[in-house]
Amino acid sequence: MGHRGLQGQRVVVIGGTAGIGLAVAEAVAREGAEVVVASRRRESVDAALELLPSGAEGHVLDATDEDGIRGFFGRIGGFDHLVYTAGESLLLESLAESDPTRARRFLDTRLWGAYTAVKYGAPAIREGGSVVLTTGTAGRRPMPGTTVAASLCGAMESLTRALALELAPIRVNVVSPGVVRTGLWRDLPEEDRDGLFGSAAASLPVGRVGEPEDIAEAYLYLMRGGYSTGSVVVADGGGLLV
Template sequence: MAGRTAVIIGGTSGIGRAVVDRFAAAGGAVILGGRSQETLDAELARIAGAGGTATGHVVDMAARESIAAFFARVPHLDYLFAPGAAYQVASIHSDDHDAVESPFRSKFWGQYYAVHEAAPKLSPDGAIVLMSGAAGARPVKGASAYAACNSAIEGLGRSLAIDLAPVRVNTVSPGTIDSDLWRRRPARQRSSAFDSYSRATALGRVGTVAEVADAVLFLFGNGYMTGSTLFVDGGYVLP
């Protein structure tokens, strides 16, 4: 990764942040995207303090114009990972249409337009890693649109691997991960969700952000892998 540049949108926390740390430690330069200038500034200072190289710009993954403005400031990149979506999970019975549509609006279309804007600036031997989620392959009750969104992202990855070749495009599909997102939720809710997920997996536990970040770096670097989905889910999607 030394001497290469990665755009990581959503790189100020969770899985994205773990990818940033690994990429910077390997000698790569990072262009961060985040929703808050204050958070971006703090992360850029942290990375610089650790000896890494990073710049960053504010971006809203639910707004096409914001994504376009972000990439207008990016001259060139070798890798793209854009998990920085904000959405809600709602039931088919919900009349909250904004909540129902939010996974597609932010997670699917956000990544789609990030790729659209990045593609002309990507190295021919570069790589894109999309992020879906294990619910796309094994849905949970009450999350139809969310499950469909994750499945759609995996289909998008396979199609882009053909459309953008020789640029490699793969998808990482995490299960439930002990991340900043879950740690901001009430302890009882988190414990119940973790216990339920753990019982549904072969390994009997939730994952870590480090384990997903390792998979992303693998997909960045493997020169003969494209059009695939890599499940980092402890065996959740096994029959």
Template sequence: MSTPNSPVQPLAGQRVVVMGASSGIGEATAAAFAADGAEVVITGRDQDRLDAAADRIGGKVSAYRLDATDRAALDAFFAASGTVDHLVLALSGSKGGGPFAELDLAELAAGFDGKFWPHVQALQAALPALRRDGSVTLVTAASARAALPGTAGLAAINGALEALVPPLAVELAPLRINAVSPGVVDTPWWDSLPAEQRRAVFDGFAAITPAGRVGRPEDIARALYLLATNGFVTGVVLEATGGATLATGR
């Protein structure tokens, strides 16, 4: 990726759609593509937050209010979008966690409704608009493989998304399908925790992670950019966890 002031614009003339980009990982990813000259469309459910993100990003960025749970709205959006070279699905969800014995199955279903199904129907709706040899990159989560107590529901949601990647990479070729599986990343996803508790959680994860810190949105954005723009990579789920999932740790 070039810097914002670099004269090199390797993605000039390409259109990128980043869904779930009003903050955090999605916004950082949109910024990475915009810095390299792409025309970027960011989507989310709050127009004010999207507009603020677009202002922060700069470049050829436009903001479009879109609810990824609304299939008719998705179909209309992509029907009017023109050709999309790269699609990034950074649609986050927060429901479905908790100890399994007490897990509210309605909350687990809501977790699938908030993350799994929006990813699936957004990709289906986008297919007619996607460049034949373009890319789709999903954002999952390392909970799919981390085996942490209290995350069985989250593991099921993100594991289901990751299971889609290899067969879709073959079925939809030459369109490339990949995913990035982040570990703990300092984003607004954690804002429901009081600041002191959030810091304690981050410090605890940093202490057991070889990288010695939690992730930043820009870390995950670089991984997403890499998978989207490398034409020889498909069917991959790339972990971006700072080494937290290594068997031996430090």
């Protein structure tokens, strides 16, 4: 199968009610795909459905609940692409100040949640379909305070490559965003957040930080393109270069 659009396909976005996930859901809906979004909070699901076209489905789903994930995929039926963008706000803290319990919880949603979603979702993916996961550039360019984030990113890249072989011919890829203006930075004080965005914009070759819509384009590419699997697509404004 070569290049094709998403018209008439069905795309499931876990974490699809805010940030990058919502931008992906809106983008696939514009392309004529049927979209199913899921996230933990009912109010987030309802708010996303207000923004998405009529016909979009929304489900409350805790990505750390294996029985819930199994039941979710048992209910929704067949689909073409699974996108996983669910995650807590970014965990940035020194090793000395870190809380291992909180670190495990961060990995539970972002790594084990993705793992479990693919385990139970893959059997329902139709011929020619794909999985697109989410990582970040901290695995390739860690900074002090990113031990947990860097560990997650390295794990997601390796998981993607292993799944691409195990699930073939289902294609499995991962998007690696750089600094993006989303709610993931909400735990930083506003002044620190603005400073981070400002310094990132000044240092990046593109001269600005990313927006969710920028990153959504990478997910669209990986869903449409029939010849990419096991790939890490970096969308970071050139951050790895500087």
